[in-house]
Amino acid sequence: MTIINTLIVDDEPAAIEGLRLRLDAFPQIRVIGEANSVAEAITLINVQMPDLIFLDIEMPEQSGFDLIRQLQPELCPAIVFVTAFHQHAVKAFEVRALDYLLKPVKMERLAEAITRVCELTTSRADKAQLLSAAADIAKEVQDAGGRVDSTKNAERVSDAAEPQYNIEMQKLVIQDGRNPIQLIPYQDIIWIDAAGDYMCVHTKVETYVMRARLKSLIDERLPDVFVRIHKSTVVNLTYVEKLQPLSNSEYKAVLVNDKVLKVSRTYAKGLKQRLLG
Template sequence: MKVLKTLLVDDEYSAIEGLAIRLGAFPQIKIIGHARNVDAALALISESQPDLIFLDIEMPGKSGFELIKQLQPELCPAIIFVTAFHQYAVKAFEVRALDYLLKPVKRERLAEAIARVTSNFDTHAKKPQMLEVADFLQNGGATHPTDTSTAYRVEQEKLVIQDGHHPAQLLPYKDILWIDAAGDYMCVHTSSDTFVMRARMKSLITDVLPDGFLRIHKSTIVNLQHVVKLEPLINSEYNLILVNHKSLKVSRTFSKQLKESLSP
C-alpha cells in the first residue's frame, strides 16, 4: 500500500485540526504539514513534494484555484477540495479535482475520496490528470466539448451520476430534493450532499427523471414529494419551500403547471 504524503491547506486552524483527526483513521495517509494561506502552501509544496493536497477554496488573499495555477503541471499533486460552499463544485471538477467535499466532512465521504486517490495512484493516472488541470487553467478555463450522452444513465430507482473522472455514484431519486443548472453541468442536491454531473436540463427532465420531478425555473428542477408550501409573490411568481427549509423561486412560466401538480 502506497503511503500518500498529504498536505492540508485551510485558513481556519480548527478545520485543519478536525480533518487531521479524521485522516488519522486512514493508514495510507501521512500528513506532512499544513498551511493557512496559498503562499505558505506553495513553500511547503516546493519543499516536500506532497502526493495529495486537501485544499480549501475561499481563503484570505488568494483562493485554492489560484494555488493550482502556480503549480508546475508535471509536479502537481492530486487535489481534493474541502469547502463549505457547493457553488464551486462545477469549477472544481473542471480542473479535474479528484473529489469535492463539503464541510463538515463526513467519514464515509472522506473514505470514498481517499479510495479515489489511491485508485488513481494505483493506475498511474495522477500525472495525466494533473496535466489536464494545468491545461484547463492556462487556457483560461476553456473546456473541450465532450459527449454528454454518457454523463448519466437511469438504473431502476436511482440516478447514476458519472462525470468521466470518478467512479459512478448511485443516487436514489427519492433522496433528491432539487437540481439546479450551471451551464452544461447540473448540481444535484440531497438533504446533506451536492453531486455534480455533466448534463443538460432539458435532457434530464425529458429523458431521465421519473414522474414527480418538475421544472419550476429555467435553471431549477424540484422533487415534488419534498415540497412543503408555496408562498405567493407578485406577477404570478412564488417562493417554493422544501422540507429542509430551502427556498426556491418559481417563475411565472412554470407556476401554473406547478400548482396543478400540487393540487389534491
C-alpha cells in the same frame, strides 16, 4: 501498504484540525504539513513534495484554483477540494480534481475520497490539463472583476441582492456517496419536491433523488427563478404555463409538460406576483 504523504491547505485552523483528526483513522494517510495560505502552501509543496493535497477553495488573497495554476505538472499532487460551497463543484471537476468534499466533512465521504486517491493515479497529461484549466478559471475570476471571494459568506446573499446565479451556466450537484456525482443544469429542472430528508429533482427526461432538506436547498443553492409553491414543493417559473384557481384561495399550477402542482394559500400571492412581474 503505500503511504500517501498529505498536505492540508485551509485558512481556518479549526477546519485543518477537524480534517486532521478524521485523517488519523486512515493509516495510509500521513499528514506532513499544514498551510493557511497559497503562498505558504507553495513553499511546503516545493520542499515536502506531497502526494495529495486537501485544498480549500476560498482563502484570503489567493484561491485554491490560484494555487493549482502555480504548480509545475511534475510537482502537482492529487487534489481533493474541501469547501463549504456547492457552487464550486463544476469548476473543481473542470480542473480534474479527484474528489470534492463539502464541509463539515463526513467520514463516509472522506473514506470514499481516500479510496479514489489510492486507486487512481494522475498522469502527467492529466496534470497538464489540470493546470491549464485552473489558469483559465483564475483568469475568468480576474476578468469578472476579482478573485474567488474569501469572505466565506459571499455566496449567502439576501434575497434582495442581485441574483448570484447565471442559470444557463450553473448546475445542481447531486452526490449520495455511493453513486457517481451528477451535475444537473438548473435550467433543465422543472420542479423539486420533498420527501423527508430527500428531494426528488424532476427534469424533462428523468427524476433524480438527493439527500437534502428543502429549506437548505432553497437557502443555499437554488437560483432566483425557483419559487416555493407549497411547504414541500418548489417550481421553476419558466415552466409554469398557467394557474387555475381553486377554493380557499388555492391554485393549481399547470406546467408546460401538463404536470399539475398544488399551490397552497401561503405561497399563492408570491407566485402570482412573480409570474405577473
